[in-house]
Amino acid sequence: MLWLLRHYHLSDQQAALLADSFAEHEYHDFTQSSHVAGGQELTCYGRDGALPTAIEELLQPYSMQSQTLVDERDLLRPYDPQQPVWLRDDVVLLGDGMQAPENASIRIPLHSGPAFGDGRHPTTRLAAAMMAHVPWHLGLRTIDMGAGSGVLGILAHHCGAQLCALTDIDADSLRSCRENLQRNNCPSSLAQHAHLLQGLHLDPVEVIIANIYAELLEEMLLSPECHTLLPQGWMILSGISHQKIAHLRLILKQHGWMIQDECDEAWWHALCVHK
Structure with a gap:
């Protein structure tokens, strides 16, 4: 039809x-x-x-x-669980036994688990689109916060980032994340149990990726850990509802972050910001 x-x-x-x-x-x-x-x-x-x-x-x-x-x-087709998922024009996600399309520049094998981040939700696609603005070829030290399946952190790895941690508070998500890290030749130990950035013993990083609700993004932006771990650099922020975007823009401006680009789908927004 x-x-x-x-x-x-x-x-x-x-x-x-x-x-x-x-x-x-x-x-x-x-x-x-x-x-x-x-x-x-x-x-x-x-x-x-x-x-x-x-x-x-x-x-x-x-x-x-x-x-x-x-x-x-x-x-x-984007909703067929038996078909590869195009996360971006150049990025495809592959479930168990799937063949990669020849025109995919980046191919990410993913375990079919319970974790959020199979590429079918708008917030994951929006974050991936904003990630195209980051100069990953410089080997930027990166945290994927609220990582779920780990797909965004793994995408950063394929683009050239130096992954430092992928955090989540959900045990099932962490198991899926560790499996997906191994499938993409990354140490599974990078997946850590943490609420936002709390308890991470890391040197400062240059990029934070966070696809979580706006309330948690605000909590993260106002936390001392954010200023310690990312005094300057890039943030990819997604999961922001239409009702929350104006408030989050204001908080970013108050803390010296410049919005490099913004995109939206349905009622979700994503930002690429830099300081």
Whole structure:
């Protein structure tokens, strides 16, 4: 089956009004996400290559940005557990027994475990996108905080980073992380039980990667361990909800961090910051 994907850039008020109208017509095949230029990005999905007539009429006053026709198999492929996951245009994650696509520059084998970080969640993809701004070829000393499966720290390793620690507080996550480190020729001992940066006995590092909720990011940014372990360098911050992003930007500014880039998907944001 072919699906029509129609994209609009709307104000917050327009998006809210349309969402209410869609609900009245029992139309649920749409997504909304914050747009980098402000407002909302609306994507409407039409079965068999067309939108319902009533939805077309509701959308008529608004200017369409673009539309495409997509085969349902291509639309669902990112969610198929038997298929490799593209974390970024050049990075693919491979489960047990999967063959790597020839056009993947970086291929990361991952254990199919319970840990967060299989590449299918927007926050993991957003963090990976922001990591492209870091000069990993310099061999930067790096911590992956709240590592889950370890996929982001392992990506940094493949890009040239010197991994110092991958931390988590969940025992199952740490087991998966150690397995994935071994699969990617990294010492499993790098995976450490720690809440944020507490209890890490390390020399200062140059990069911290953290894909965790904004409340924990704030706790980390205000902690003495952050200032000790990363007096200057880079941070990749993801897992920030739309409601929390403005507050986190303010905290970063207050502590001398400059935002190098920002991206979002659905209601999640990620930042690349530098001091």
